[in-house]
Amino acid sequence: MPTALITGVTGQDGLYLSELLLAKGYEVYGLVRGQNNPKVDVVRRIDGLKLLYGDLTDLSSLLRAVHSARPDEIYNLGAISYVAYSWENARLTSDVTGMGVLNMLEATRLYCADDPGRVRFYQASSSEMFGKVQEVPQRESTLLWPRSPYGVSKVYGHYMTINYRESYGMHASSGILFNHESPRRGPEFVTRKVTRAVARIVLGLQETLELGNLDARRDWGFAGDYVEAMWLMLQQETADDYVISTGETHSIRELLDVAFAHAGIADWTSYVSLNPELLRPAEVDLLIGDSTKAREQLGWKPKVGFEEMIRMMVDADVAEQRASVS
Ligand code: NDP
Numbered sequence: 581m582p583t584a585l586i587t588g589v590t591g592q593d594g595l596y597l598s599e600l601l602l603a604k605g606y607e608v609y610g611l612v613r614g615q616n617n618p619k620v621d622v623v624r625r626i627d628g629l630k631l632l633y634g635d636l637t638d639l640s641s642l643l644r645a646v647h648s649a650r651p652d653e654i655y656n657l658g659a660i661s662y663v664a665y666s667w668e669n670a671r672l673t674s675d676v677t678g679m680g681v682l683n684m685l686e687a688t689r690l691y692c693a694d695d696p697g698r699v700r701f702y703q704a705s706s707s708e709m710f711g712k713v714q715e716v717p718q719r720e721s722t723l724l725w726p727r728s729p730y731g732v733s734k735v736y737g738h739y740m741t742i743n744y745r746e747s748y749g750m751h752a753s754s755g756i757l758f759n760h761e762s763p764r765r766g767p768e769f770v771t772r773k774v775t776r777a778v779a780r781i782v783l784g785l786q787e788t789l790e791l792g793n794l795d796a797r798r799d800w801g802f803a804g805d806y807v808e809a810m811w812l813m814l815q816q817e818t819a820d821d822y823v824i825s826t827g828e829t830h831s832i833r834e835l836l837d838v839a840f841a842h843a844g845i846a847d848w849t850s851y852v853s854l855n856p857e858l859l860r861p862a863e864v865d866l867l868i869g870d871s872t873k874a875r876e877q878l879g880w881k882p883k884v885g886f887e888e889m890i891r892m893m894v895d896a897d898v899a900e901q902r903a904s905v906s
């Protein structure tokens with residue numbers, strides 16, 4: 581039975597990935613951090629998942645975790661992942677989302693120094709690395725031009741992963757994942773902010789929704805589909821980098837159309853107000869990914885479409901909000 585260690589197990593992707601690997605018969609360890617972290621209670625309920633304590637900024641804790649888990653596969657999903665927050669906490673984001681990757685690579689390298697390819701390593705790279713539009717659609721070879729401290733930190737982690745592969749012969753792969761969402765998405769991200777607000781508005785719990793830039797376009801997929809791609813990358817003979825995307829792009833306005841329409845509201849304009857404070861110092865205007873390489877080499881393709889996913893999120897939020905008031 582293979583063993584996996586997942587950092588960021590309490591996040592959206594960590595939850596889906598741990599369930600996927602447990603269903604495949606893996607022994608799964610998740611790294612959790614902090615004192616009184618309420619999200620740890622959620623992962624404790626996942627049957628069979630074993631927890632280890634550690635923090636991406638603390639190399640010795642990662643070494644301990646890797647030596648305790650003795651993993652065949654490591655999925656480095658831990659990060660400060662909220663782009664807007666990364667300007668407020670640029671140094672902390674660089675430490676966790678950037679240097680944290682180096683720490684995890686080092687812990688892995690030291691653990692398997694006798695045979696560098698023994699452990700397979702996945703790095704959660706991001707379409708935010710593309711930033712300012714250079715080419716459409718974006719693919720593995722597109723020039724990186726990050727637009728936020730988060731994006732810059734992800735570029736550092738991405739190149740460090742490639743460097744460890746090239747320098748030490750490690751089996752280290754990077755998934756350049758475009759935005760992916762689900763009912764488990766954090767409420768600070770725009771899809772969930774919208775679906776949660778729609779649910780609260782139809783239930784009479786909230787009157788309006790404040791948003792920033794409605795014209796940004798994203799290539800939104802379903803998180804459950806994207807964690808399959810992570811696993812597939814680590815099953816390849818050779819480590820590599822892959823774009824994971826749907827190949828469709830939609831604006832925030834289109835997201836609002838789908839979410840409100842599903843709740844029976846055809847015209848959302850009177851419910852949404854613009855707050856200039858929610859505009860970002862630098863925006864990523866257009867993301868649309870070309871995942872041909874992953875489709876051809878991994879045999880991966882997304883199963884859940886944009887509209888189906890947003891409707892699923894609205895339904896889940898209506899159920900959650902109803903339960904919270906009953
Ligand atoms: P989440 O924000 O939901 O989860 C982030 C995870 O990182 C949490 O488990 C959090 O743990 C953990 N974490 C934060 N700081 C530290 C730290 N100092 N040490 C250890 N762990 C820490 O992110 P997602 O699940 O959405 O994304 C997973 C990864 O994929 C992230 O690296 C993200 O940047 C990247 N990504 C995500 C995309 C998306 O659209 N979702 C697209 C492309 C890349 P805690 O509970 O303790 O806060």
Ligand code: GDR
Pocket residue numbers: 661662663664705706707708757758759760768769770771773790791792793794796797798832858860863864
């Ligand atoms: P993103 O996701 O920055 O793409 O990063 P987010 O959902 O935060 O923003 C998407 C777009 O929506 C616009 N927007 C708003 N965003 C938020 N959060 N709140 C608002 O009120 C709002 N109004 C408009 C934003 O300006 C932006 O253009 C996500 C994260 O998961 C990263 O970790 C990951 O790497 C990338 O996706 C791919």
